[in-house]
Amino acid sequence: MGKHVVGSTGDIKAGERKIVRLEGISIGVFNIKGTYYAVKNSCPHQLAPLCLGKVTGTTLPSKPGEFLYGKEGEVVRCPWHGWEFDLTNGQSLFDPNKCRVKTYEVGVEAPGEEEPRLETFPVDVEEEQVVVTINR
Template structure:
């Protein structure tokens, strides 16, 4: 599994997103209340650029005559036809068991990079001359 640095936490503040291209895929990275989520930037309905859609909340189960709104900042709405997806797991709101958008693991931290490996050769100093030895 390849890991890619997409930016620093101060570049994607709560409620913001960043769309990046990784390994030929367009992916939206969202900061939802301080937790980061990544989804493929393609609606499964007609491949609209999903991540340019509006992020909002949704109505919650409630008693008849009541209107409860919640989950603000967790629901991504497709800009073309209004299909809604849960950013926390990629599932659609209308049919979560059969329709979803691909999600990707996101972590915050430091990537341990290996220092570049350089090919080295022994060096000897003889009679004020510098000599490099290459053994093949």
Template sequence: MGRHVVGVATDLPPGTNKILLLEGRSVGVFNVNGTYSALKNSCPHQGAPLCVGKVTGMTLPSNPGQYLYGREGEILRCPWHGWEFDITNGKSIFDPHKCLVKTYEVAVEADADAEETPSVETYTVKVEGAKLVVYI
């Protein structure tokens, strides 16, 4: 897969995502607590548009009678049948070793154009008749 600039990092704040078409593939890009992840927008179960599903958390291992909830914003639920996947690595919650969603590398790169260029103080110069005039 080639390199694709898909936007400015600040345009995708934590807890948001966007779906893009890259090289003919539908890809969801997510900001999970300041870390960016990208997943193929297709559930391995029946090909549902996975990345339009609900982003949520999950119950965590706990003692009997306790219900601990965590990982808010890290779990993506398929909109068709409710299968759940870890956005950060594409692994399914129910069978992380066999059922996965394709993931893609995401990087935040410095914008060379945005680097501060040194400036020089300038003044307006105007020719008035034969005189050279500088306005400060």
């Protein structure tokens, strides 16, 4: 448990990711528009290496006949079966109320929920160093 330097801000530029192993856990650290997010490198569906998936955007709610595209660079798609997760909040795109990422920043978990969750970890920038914190 603790803080781990995973590189400098120059090591993980906007739109890039870095996969690291911290305390025995494979974690993907993503730089999305200058903000860093860290998620466990394991899809809750069938444990695929989620962080190797394509990072993209998605269609947004819109009126009939309109197709709005957004969240570019904020969605990771599982390389095995295409399950998609919002990297900024950990929610799945297909069922955000049941399959959510466990986030350490807010600590929100539905009690007794049996759906799989993807673990995330808080990320800070300290003196140009990207730091991931693991709290167990």
